[in-house]
Amino acid sequence: MDNIAGTKSSLTWAVHISVALLVLLWVFPTVGLLVSSFRTADQISSSGWWKSMFPAEQTLQLRTAGTDEAVQADGVWVIEGNLYDVEGIDPLPISTWGVSSRDVAAFVPGDEAAPGDGETMVVQENGDYVYTSAEEPSGRGQRVFVTASVPPEFTLDNYEQVLFSGNTTDSMAKAFFNTLTVTIPATIIPILVAAFAAYALAWMDFPGRALLIAAIVALLVVPLQLALIPLLKLHTDIGIGKGYVGVWLAHTGFGMPLAIYLLRNYMVGLPRDIIENAKVDGATDFQIFTKIILPLSFPALASFAIFQFLWTWNDLLVAIVFLIDATGDTTVMTRQIVELLGTRGGNWEILATAAFVSIAVPLVVFFAMQRYLVRGLLAGSVK
Amino acid sequence: MNPALQGLLTIVFGVGGCVAYFYFSNIFLDKVLFPARGENAGRNINRANMVRPWLFLFPALFVLGLYLAYPVVETMRLSLTERVPGGSVWVGLDNYTQMASEPKFWEAMSNNLLWLVVVPAASTAFGLLVAQLTDRIGWGAFAKSLIFMPMAISFVGAAVIFKLVYDTRPAGAEQIGILNAVWLTFDGGVWSVIVLKIVPALLILAFGAAVAYLGYIAVRPMWQSRPGPRMGAAAMILRVILAIVALWLVWTSVSGLISLLSATPPYGVPQTWLTIPFYNNFFLMIVLVWIQTGFAMVILSAALRGIPEETVEAAIVDGANPFQIFFQIKVPQIMSTIVVVWTTITIVVLKVFDIVFAMTNGQWETQVLANYMYDKLFRANDWGVGSAAAMVIMLMVTPILVWNVYNARKEMR
Numbered sequence: 001m002d003n004i005a006g007t008k009s010s011l012t013w014a015v016h017i018s019v020a021l022l023v024l025l026w027v028f029p030t031v032g033l034l035v036s037s038f039r040t041a042d043q044i045s046s047s048g049w050w051k052s053m054f055p056a057e058q059t060l061q062l063r064t065a066g067t068d069e070a071v072q073a074d075g076v077w078v079i080e081g082n083l084y085d086v087e088g089i090d091p092l093p094i095s096t097w098g099v100s101s102r103d104v105a106a107f108v109p110g111d112e113a114a115p116g117d118g119e120t121m122v123v124q125e126n127g128d129y130v131y132t133s134a135e136e137p138s139g140r141g142q143r144v145f146v147t148a149s150v151p152p153e154f155t156l157d158n159y160e161q162v163l164f165s166g167n168t169t170d171s172m173a174k175a176f177f178n179t180l181t182v183t184i185p186a187t188i189i190p191i192l193v194a195a196f197a198a199y200a201l202a203w204m205d206f207p208g209r210a211l212l213i214a215a216i217v218a219l220l221v222v223p224l225q226l227a228l229i230p231l232l233k234l235h236t237d238i239g240i241g242k243g244y245v246g247v248w249l250a251h252t253g254f255g256m257p258l259a260i261y262l263l264r265n266y267m268v269g270l271p272r273d274i275i276e277n278a279k280v281d282g283a284t285d286f287q288i289f290t291k292i293i294l295p296l297s298f299p300a301l302a303s304f305a306i307f308q309f310l311w312t313w314n315d316l317l318v319a320i321v322f323l324i325d326a327t328g329d330t331t332v333m334t335r336q337i338v339e340l341l342g343t344r345g346g347n348w349e350i351l352a353t354a355a356f357v358s359i360a361v362p363l364v365v366f367f368a369m370q371r372y373l374v375r376g377l378l379a380g381s382v383k
Numbered sequence: 384m385n386p387a388l389q390g391l392l393t394i395v396f397g398v399g400g401c402v403a404y405f406y407f408s409n410i411f412l413d414k415v416l417f418p419a420r421g422e423n424a425g426r427n428i429n430r431a432n433m434v435r436p437w438l439f440l441f442p443a444l445f446v447l448g449l450y451l452a453y454p455v456v457e458t459m460r461l462s463l464t465e466r467v468p469g470g471s472v473w474v475g476l477d478n479y480t481q482m483a484s485e486p487k488f489w490e491a492m493s494n495n496l497l498w499l500v501v502v503p504a505a506s507t508a509f510g511l512l513v514a515q516l517t518d519r520i521g522w523g524a525f526a527k528s529l530i531f532m533p534m535a536i537s538f539v540g541a542a543v544i545f546k547l548v549y550d551t552r553p554a555g556a557e558q559i560g561i562l563n564a565v566w567l568t569f570d571g572g573v574w575s576v577i578v579l580k581i582v583p584a585l586l587i588l589a590f591g592a593a594v595a596y597l598g599y600i601a602v603r604p605m606w607q608s609r610p611g612p613r614m615g616a617a618a619m620i621l622r623v624i625l626a627i628v629a630l631w632l633v634w635t636s637v638s639g640l641i642s643l644l645s646a647t648p649p650y651g652v653p654q655t656w657l658t659i660p661f662y663n664n665f666f667l668m669i670v671l672v673w674i675q676t677g678f679a680m681v682i683l684s685a686a687l688r689g690i691p692e693e694t695v696e697a698a699i700v701d702g703a704n705p706f707q708i709f710f711q712i713k714v715p716q717i718m719s720t721i722v723v724v725w726t727t728i729t730i731v732v733l734k735v736f737d738i739v740f741a742m743t744n745g746q747w748e749t750q751v752l753a754n755y756m757y758d759k760l761f762r763a764n765d766w767g768v769g770s771a772a773a774m775v776i777m778l779m780v781t782p783i784l785v786w787n788v789y790n791a792r793k794e795m796r
Contacts, residue, residue, distance in 0.1 A: 019516045019526050026530045029544045048559050189397045196405055197443030206436040217791040219451045221784050223734050225756055225773045229766055230457035253450025285435055286409045314537030316737045334539040338741050355543040359536050366535035378685050
């Protein structure tokens with residue numbers, strides 16, 4: 001397409017713009033959660049996260065110093081000072097101000113206002129004010145409404161709360177380690193078991209091989225929903241009950257068809273010469289497997305490892321059926337987040353942070369090993 | 384014992400055990416059972432080589448059988464029995480009739496059908512669009528990687544992300560969900576009519592027309608007497624089913640179109656998106672489309688790269704415009720890949736559980752089969768009906784299963 005003169009420029013621009021729009025659309029929700037996890041509860045509920053990048057206009061109600069500080073000069077009573085000093089807050093540049101709650105943005109800094117009969121008021125941008133009154137002022141200081149722009153502000157407190165506070169309802173620390181405990185064995189063991197089976201299916205001749213491969217392709221799509229009750233019953237009967245052993249076994253079983261399928265497809269493509277030469281030189285099948293096939297299959301092993309890792313890390317159903325018992329000691333992060341959605345549905349600072357803690361590890365793995373993931377997807381599907 | 388330590392031990396024992404099993408069983412086979420020496424050396428070597436594949440396969444086959452094959456049979460048995468204290472009794476099809484009498488089941492079925500149509504179609508279409516658009520631009524790889532990213536995010540994480548998108552604050556307060564913030568900018572003017580009425584109406588019309596055409600193609604051969612092999616009964620039934628599904632979808636689109644055009648949207652009022660019946664299904668589907676588009680894109684992008692350059696060049700020489708090249712040269716050549724992507728996403732949709740569980744838990748008419756099944760199994764504690772629901776999911780997967788096996792066998796020959 002690119003080689004036709006005249007059609008290129010307009011269409012290319014349209015392509016660039018539509019890709020940019022699509023990417024923005026796809027990234028926008030995730031960025032929203034990430035940004036929200038760095039904001040305080042007040043900030044989240046007072047403005048949309050997309051506004052947090054920019055300085056926000058905020059209206060504060062301040063007061064001048066008390067009337068006992070008024071001094072008489074040139075026939076009027078004067079109170080001078082800085083509005084921010086009175087309240088003891090950090091100064092923000094004032095854009096507009098007012099003395100009545102009905103019109104909080106009546107004046108710009110430097111203007112003179114008349115809050116009452118015989119009274120004048122001037123406020124500068126940095127909060128310095130001069131208040132004068134013809135009569136001796138009494139009561140509290142004059143109310144002043146100032147509108148200031150607040151710079152974007154982010155905090156790590158939410159992560160502190162979710163990870164280190166030890167608060168039992170919010171804490172993700174335990175769930176994080178539980179998820180890790182589920183994930184690592186459930187990733188490593190299926191690879192090992194599947195690799196041997198895949199080798200047998202790829203390079204050994206025996207009756208029924210084609211049938212077995214067909215059976216594995218069939219099992220690839222069997223919904224794991226079917227396995228819940230029969231296996232929970234089985235686990236209870238043989239004494240495993242609900243616990244890590246059960247969930248490791250379950251993940252091993254559910255990941256097995258894809259593992260064998262991926263690894264076999266890869267191993268079949270390895271050069272026949274190498275394997276036959278090794279056989280002629282007297283290598284046993286076990287040696288061929290460990291010394292030649294395994295090292296050569298590293299890309300396929302890595303592909304499946306990533307799949308299985310993402311799947312076990314992100315899993316909810318298998319964990320709530322086979323792992324989490326009534327005590328909840330073995331809760332995993334996905335379960336914890338669902339609980340938080342129920343108990344803290346409105347507390348976005350906790351929810352967003354907890355969700356991001358659970359998303360962070362898969363995202364790192366994803367971006368670090370994307371190449372293998374893509375390769376695995378292609379090997380697993382385009383066949 | 385500390386679970387982390389237990390995990391570590393399991394890795395060591397599990398991995399060590401597996402390696403030891405494979406290593407020692409091979410040694411046992413070669414040295415003890417059929418030693419390759421003495422008068423029977425040759426025969427023994429052959430025998431050992433006959434047994435060895437099964438040694439390699441045994442652990443995998445054992446796990447597969449126990450965790451995938453056995454449950455299919457056992458679930459079928461459970462769906463025909465009722466649990467009573469101390470055992471179970473045979474009740475025939477009672478569980479299925481009970482399930483069929485529950486409105487919640489039919490709600491789950493019709494929602495699932497809607498998911499089955501919309502999610503694979505939308506994901507594949509978006510995936511194809513992105514794959515084609517990013518094919519020739521410099522930062523295509525970067526763009527693809529960002530659109531692919533949701534694949535790494537759990538369904539639960541995605542549910543939280545989209546709950547924030549759909550969040551609702553009372554009228555007058557600042558909206559913190561982007562959807563409501565955008566919604567409140569519509570005020571019933573020309574712009575609102577274009578975006579909220581005309582564009583969706585056109586989309587629904589296009590969808591209905593496409594489905595009607597597909598249904599027509601499906602039934603056309605039944606009254607056209609064409610020379611050639613007669614159609615088998617199975618093919619006939621399949622075509623009729625396809626036509627019925629198409630009719631139902633056309634009906635849904637027409638009624639959707641009418642309600643869309645006749646309704647006056649509540650402009651200026653913040654909406655609780657997940658509680659609006661029927662439409663909330665689509666807000667849940669968006670989550671899955673968001674996740675699955677990356678998958679479709681990766682695979683279709685590879686397929687597009689695999690198209691022979693000559694075909695495209697020939698089309699350019701013949702004066703085809705970019706749209707003709709895409710729809711008439713490229714898409715037909717990657718049709719088989721599109722079908723694979725479509726079926727893969729279909730399977731994901733049939734099993735979709737986490738999104739509904741975390742976002743609405745089937746309330747407000749968003750029930751789907753997998754969540755219905757979970758409800759029955761673990762909340763109502765009714766194993767019979769729960770197993771029956773699982774069998775329905777299995778039944779819906781079966782055509783894809785058969786098709787996959789058929790293709791795999793064809794390819795191996």
